[in-house]
Amino acid sequence: MIKLKYIVSLLVVATFFTNCAKRGTITGGPKDTIAPKIIGSLPANFSTQFKGNEIKITFDELIKVKDVTKQLIISPPLKKQPIIVPQSSASKFISIKLLDTLQENTTYSFNFGQSITDNNENNPYSQFKYVFSTGNYIDSLSVVGKIKDAYKQKPDNFVSILLYDAKTFTDSTVYKETPLYVTNTLDSLQLFSLENLKEGSYQIIALKDKSGNNKFDPKSDKIGFLNEPITLPTSTAYELELFAEKPQFKAFKPTQESNNKLYLGYEGKSKNLKVTAKKRGESIPLRMTKYPQKEKDTVQLFFPKMELDSLEITVEDGSYTKSFTSKLKNLKSSDSLKIIAKTQGVLSFRDQLTLTTNTPIDKIDVSKMVLRNKDSVAVNFTAKYDEYHQEIRFDFKKEEEEKYTLELLPEAITDFYESKNDSLQFEVNTKLLADYGNLKVTLSGVKRFPIILEVLDENGEVLYSKASQKETAMLFETIEPKLYTLRVIYDDNGNGIWDTGDYLAKRQAEEIVYYAKLLDVRANWDVEQDFNLD
Template identity: 35%
Template sequence: MIKDFAKNIDVMLYEYDSLYTDSVIFKQKPRYIANTLDSTLYELTNLRAGKYLLVALNDANNNKIYDPDTDKIGFINDTIVIPTENTYDLSIFKEIPELALFRPKEVAKGHLIFGYQGIYENFKIDVTSNVPYDFRSELTYEKDKDTVNYWYTEVEADSLNFTVTADSIVEQFTARIRSTEIDSLVSVPSANNTLHLLDTFSISTNTPIIRIDTTQIHLVDRDTIQVPFKAFLAPSKTKLFIDFDKKQGNLYNLDINPNMFSDIYGISNDSMVFRLETKTIEDYGVFKIDIQSNFDNGFIVELLGSTENVIRRKKILKPELVTFEYLNPAKYFIRVIIDENKNGIWDTGSVLEKRQPERIKYFDIEIEIRANWEENEIFNVDD
């Protein structure tokens, strides 16, 4: 059975013969192949006796050869000996491709995107063209899109040359400059009415902020008493946080004057007014789940919404009771990543290293949270 549901998964057998190498799946088609069609089940029949490598492939270009850049794969570490009556479960995953850099593309005047694949620790973009003395640039990272945004102030040129460094890789690129309109400043608040007791109010922008003036922020509570706050930018400079001590069942009036912040292009914000209300503790529910296991693993416990969006995430280094407080009444699900190396993230697999991805377990009971109520469950992730 294929554990990760997707349509049309190819299930393949490669024979361990005199020509077999670990790279065979990258170069040759398998001896036997079946397809799951619309299910997660597969069956291979009329097989010649022998030893085989069992592989599942989500084949994007349908060439029956594994392409790590586009395909997902699953495999069994053990050798499959035919004949056999055994049933084999496979989990498909996307490998991390080798680090590579791609030519930049222009999004708007003063805005380029640099694409890449793989994982890096250090990323740097240096402009090598002649630019004005007051030239300024900012980087913002979208790792979920494998993209680095490069924002820069006005320059009179029809192209710009760059040296891009990602760890040990160094590439030279030229970007053609054609756009005449810069990105307009767009501001989006994290909340308009109700502010969760655990959340920090923020304003996200589509361009990096380079200046803030906190004297242009005014915050008072229901009784018009001034509330102390701290305003600061996220490392990306595209999110401004306004943090303050929130009391349950209160109302806060937040006024932001024009010109409180400016982006890299010198564009400032307009006046903004927010009326933010907090709920009482009794409006929320509590969920506790006892994570049980006989193995020395870490665990990443994720509370999911109805669309599998992550509502909360907690990381633990051993099996223990996990508590999620201040939950809005709703239905939730639990997903647990078995964090075998205890690095706090899910690690994918590797075919050549014969390493399986870290396992993901779903709690098979839907959790319904009610106001002023506590739910308790036990989840043995070894089952």
């Protein structure tokens, strides 16, 4: 009887668990969202009279250290990077072996950023900082501030803030020496805080340091600086504006791209670029145009069809002069006249019907060109050639909901090589004026003139702009319906463009002020926007 009851009980329990198994599954409990905790360190954090060469930090669970070479900020910087373990495996401790000789009476800080996470869920121990002093006390002064970009609306992330001893600082220091103290801004944040500093006078520098060596490389890094040293202690919050320098103009040896064209690359800001060519001492006519991709500093050099030989190319720009010898080869390709429409489909009321050419143009015969509307009525126009961009622009009065056909009769266009076009035809359409919006911007708080008001799309591309010597109200008519950003450039040198800064010349970049919000310009809307520059 007892055995039967026992067997029945087992069957009941088994049936119960079987039914439970059918109803659901084990979830493993709630997800771990708690960061690891430090349960001890040797020596203790914020120790003084540090004499050792190893630090050990112990955690309450298994942790991983990732991207430590990018995340870890050591201040003052060490010449030899310490050995940190583990980096590829899980452990309950971090070991830091110092390979450098530490300075006397100096406070050191090791900020691990986001590099420490737990092993299972990657919960970060955010911005953990280990601090010690080789002297009798921990330095406790600090300096805070923010960084901004001189040109872009949002600054780069992970910008380095460097402090140098003002007594020994010279203009060349940022190129050659590491700083006394360093920290980084965080991802997407503009603020910085340098802590555990000594009393004294410092030169403060901001760097978008691509190589991570705490030295300024003008070819790759952005820099921001103050013209005067700062003195600690201080309650001032400082602002540093970063800019990328334009190097001095320098031309590179031309490369042959076809049987009648060279590419000439250069770096730096061109003031008045002039290129000439000679063959065996005799001058050869050249036509210089812009390389089609606007982001490249390159020009195209078209030379006459001739017996291929060496060309001596001389490049001049301001005080810069350099000559190159280009040995020409017989290549498979030669540039020939091709004409295509840059403007296709819808032609906005603000734009001009534009054609682009493969080769430079020598002659435009407008008597062999006809522009007609959809009723085949001839429309008056003017044509203007921009050789640098290899564009022919047609200007005429546009009507709403109209279709225009541009006909080029044979030999309307003659290029540099005496080639002429065959019959060509191009078509564009216009929309209703009500399909566009109008934007009127009224500026206040303008500190000085001249200024440039620019209207940008969401990607930062300048779509419309106007310069002003005194006007504070500017109208942009028939613009595309979309979201826009506004910015004002203080064009201090009056050259019509934004100019970057120069560290050695102690010249900051020209000031830019952005409107804080996006503007929604809709079809058939008149938008009036006040923009206070204060």
